Amino acid sequence: MPVLNEVDYLQRAVETVLAQEVDGPAELILALAPSTDGTDELARRLAATHDSVVLVDNPEADIPVGLNLAIRAGRYPTIVRVDAHSELEPDYTRRAIGTLDRMRAANVGGVMRADGRSPFQRAVARAYNSPIGLGGGAYHGGTQEGEAESAYLGVMRRSVLDEVGLFDESIRRGEDWELNLRIRRAGYRVWFDPALSVTYWPRESWSRLVRQFSATGRWRGELVRRFGRGNSLRFFAPPLLVVDVLLAIVVGLLQVTGVLTGWWSAAASVVYLPIVAYVLLIVAVSIGSGGGHGWRDKLWTAAVLPTMHLSWGWGFVVGLVRGAHDTVDTSRLGSRNTPLP
Incomplete structure (x- = not known):
């Protein structure tokens, strides 16, 4: 578990991990980046209270670096990736290991079920859980078990990680997708099991949400540069929308200034159609059951x-x-300008 500035979430996340029942020994390794909100002190108290909690330092504060440090410190043949912003269902690990063996897979993941504590965070959670919000990936609400492109968090065989290599430390977002690409290219199976569920707590403010998604989108663009069409086509819908919005702004300015007139103006106005369709889609989703309860939720x-x-x-x-x-x-900066996982 990579950890930084998670004082409001860490204890519950650790408790749900320690509550897992597995056949055999287990340990929880926290890769601690320098925190500014008391997270390090909380982590040390948890480690002092629970012998199975192990701390390793992650001074660079990068997720893949922290994950690799924790994996290298681990002693056991199964790696369960967990997040300080999430909570595991009580039988998550046992079921995942069972699926790992049953399907002879190298990595198994389940459903990310986002939840929220404030009206804003609950709205973000609804978007996460909606196929409209994040493109309909299996772990955002899939119901059919089967082979997958990637896995949320992931329960992995250590032997496969040793063979294909650990997380690529040059990739700061989307590192899980790239690792699963290497696993699949090596001939191993990545498996989605909808019976597995993890509660995820999304960002709590508008600015943090924008920063998170901007960074994640930029790294997804980087992955396309590196790996081409290995990415799902669903990733191209938001950038196409952005390009259309930019084109619509240019066309609008040319029309207002009189540069575009007549038939040329009418033809160029086609750029507005995708935006109108998108606005209607957002309105339909918001006023429907996916928009929440009451007009405030829907707004x-x-x-x-x-x-x-x-x-x-x-x-x-x-x-x-x-x-x-x-x-x-x-999106989770501390006072020392340190990025968080």
Whole structure:
């Protein structure tokens, strides 16, 4: 578990891991980046209370670096990746290991079930859980068990990781997708089991949501640069929307200034149609059952969905054109400007 500035979530996350029942010994390794909110002190108290909690330092504060440090410190043949912003269902690990053996898979993942504590966070959670919000990936609400492109978090065989290599430390977002690509290319199976469920707590504020999705989108663009069409086509919908919005702004300015007139203006106005269709889709989703209960929930949903799509899409366009370079997710910055997992 990579950890940084998670004082409001860490204890519950650790408790749900320690409550897992497995056949044989287990340990929880926390890769601690430098925190500014008391997380390190909380982690040390938890380690002092529970012999199975092990701490390793992650001074670089990067997720893949922290994951690799924790994996290398581990002693057992099965790796269960967990997140400080999540909570495991009571039988998650036992069921996942059973599926790992039953399907002879190298990595098994389940469903990310987002939840929220505030009206904004609950709106983000609804977007996460909706096929409209994040593109309909299996772990955002899939119901059919089967082979998968990637796995949320993941329960992995250590022997396979040793063979294909650990997480690529040059990739700061989307590192799980890239690792699963190597696993699949090596001839191993990545498996989705909808019976597995993890509660995930999304970002709590608008600015943090924008920063998270912008960084994630930029790294997805970088992955497309590196691996081409190995990415799902669903990733291209938000950047196409962003490009269309930019084109619509240019066309609008040319029409207002009189540069575009007559038939040329009418033909160029076709760029508005996808935007109108998108707005109608957001309205339909927001006023429907997926928008929550009551007009406040529905307004939050109508605001959050475009925020996620446009910030992710803009990040993707920038990443595709310029690459990600040293882009980090700054959505959980501490006072020392340290990026969080």
